[in-house]
Amino acid sequence: MKVLIAIDSFKESISSIKGSEAISKGIKEVYQDSEIVTLPLADGGEGTVDSLVHATEGQLIKMKVTGPLNEKLEAIYGILGDDKTAVIEVASACGLPLIPEKYRNPLLTTTYGVGELISDALDKGCNNFVIGLGGSATNDAGVGMLRALGFHFMDRHNNEVGFGGKVLEDIHKINTEYVNPRLEGCVFNVACDVNNLLYGTEGAAYIFGPQKGASEDMVKELDTGLKHFAHVVLRDLGQDIHNIKGAGAAGGLGAAFYGFLNANLQSGIELILDHIGMKAHMQGADFVITGEGKMDGQTSMGKAPLGVAQMAKKNNIPVIALAGGVTDETSELNELGVTSYFSITSAPMSLEEAMTWKTTYNNLQSTSKQLFRLIRASR
Known part of the structure; x- marks a missing residue:
């Protein structure tokens, strides 16, 4: 038997890697000789x-x-196994959790560290x-990141502007003379x-600003x-950065x-599934196991488990979804590729x-064991 395990992390509880390990142990208690492939997920x-x-690797x-x-x-x-691809989560350098709540202020916060990683x-x-957006504490339109890459943003007196969302109104001219040539x-x-x-x-400020500390x-x-910044970019670079779906992200x-x-701005889960070779790993699988901390209406709107389930459905592979909690809305997933879902x-x-990490680990292992005992009995 071949089982593909592709779960997202159970937020604030267990990582996708450790969760996959727990599920694998549960299956191995029933099918000792099973082939188990684990592909930890993210979106x-x-x-x-x-x-x-x-x-x-x-x-x-x-x-x-x-x-x-x-x-x-x-x-x-991260640098992927091909040694040519870097994967960066912007939150690692400018994420909201990096700032105590009382100090959050998107007028001041910068994305400069993201540019340093690049x-x-x-x-x-x-x-x-591969860039993962989300969870940023910033609203500087990426000016900090771009400065770290060699772009210069000048005010009316030809002085370089500072950092944070507050400087966007001061930008009068963009200088690309010193941009890192390796970007080409x-x-x-x-x-x-x-x-x-x-x-x-x-847009970015009205929808996401308040959660970042903006009054x-x-x-x-x-x-x-x-x-103002969008107008300067259109004038100096000929790029319309406003009318793009996703422009306001992060x-x-x-x-x-x-x-x-x-x-290229694209669906997170589609991008991740492509890079981890999900389609190839799914070939020959008897079951696919996916899941996340809570499965609800949001899961059916493009989150990681749905992407896995839809791919498995195209290949006629049964999908078992595991979650810490499920809601009535989760039943929608049965029409979208999830064969059965269970709360652990x-x-x-x-x-x-x-x-807690220990409880989640034990529950994932125990639930998997019982499910595959049932599968063995039915066979």
């Missing part, structure tokens, strides 16, 4: 680096970068990039699962800055990658207890 957000590095790179409040911190990115990967010979010919594939434009009531007045200031990083680095919660307990 472009948290866990993307680990997922792709694990699947391609790549390596993790740790380095000091400039954090969102201009402080030094350690960030991690520069380091360029120095190591990478020319292909590079390919950037960006995992982006939001459709927000750069500015306006559905009502800050939101208006940030939005004005984004609109505080405008989507716009920066598209307009300055010619990036084994007894009444508090949410805090259920989400």
Whole structure:
């Protein structure tokens, strides 16, 4: 028997790698000689680096970068097994969890560290990039990242502007003379699962600014800055960075990658499944197991388990989905490729207890064992 395990992390509980290990142990207790392939998943957000590095037998790179409040911190990115592809989660360098809540202020936060990660990967010979957007604490339209890559943004007095969303209104001219020459010919594939434009009531500032610490007045200031910046980019570079689906992702990083680095913005799960070779690994599988911490209506809107299930359905492979919790909306997944789904919660307990690493691990192992006992009996 061949079983493919492709689960997302159970957020704040267990990583996709350790969760896959638990499921594998449960199956092996029933089918000792089974062939088990584990492909830890992510959808472009948290866990993307680990997922792709694990699947391609790549390596993790740790380095000091400039954090969102201009402080030094350690960030991690991955170089895949081909030695030419770097995978970066922007949250590693400018993520919201890096800043205590009382210090969150998108007028000040910068994406400079993301550019430092890209520069380091360029120095190591990478020319292909997979970028996971999401979870940023910034609203600087990627200006910080671009500065780290050699772009210069000048004010009316021909002085370079500072950092953070507050400087966008001050930008008068863009100088591309000193851009890192290694960027030429590079390919950037960006995992982006939001459709927000750069500015306006559905743009980066209005939709995502408040969760990053922006007051009502800050939101208006940030939005004005984004609109001004888009006009300067259109004038100086001939690039429309506003009317692009996903431009407003990660505080405008989507716009920066598209307009300055010619990036492809695409569905996160489709990008990840392609890079880990999911289709090839699925060949010959008798069962596919997928899952995440909570399965609900959001799961059916393009999250990782759905992508796996839809691919398996095309190959007529039964799909078992496991989750810490399921809702009534989860039944929609039965029409989209999930054969059966199960909650792994084994007894009444508090949410805090259920989400501990040890409890989740044991429940995944136990549930998998019982499911495959049933499968063996039915055969």
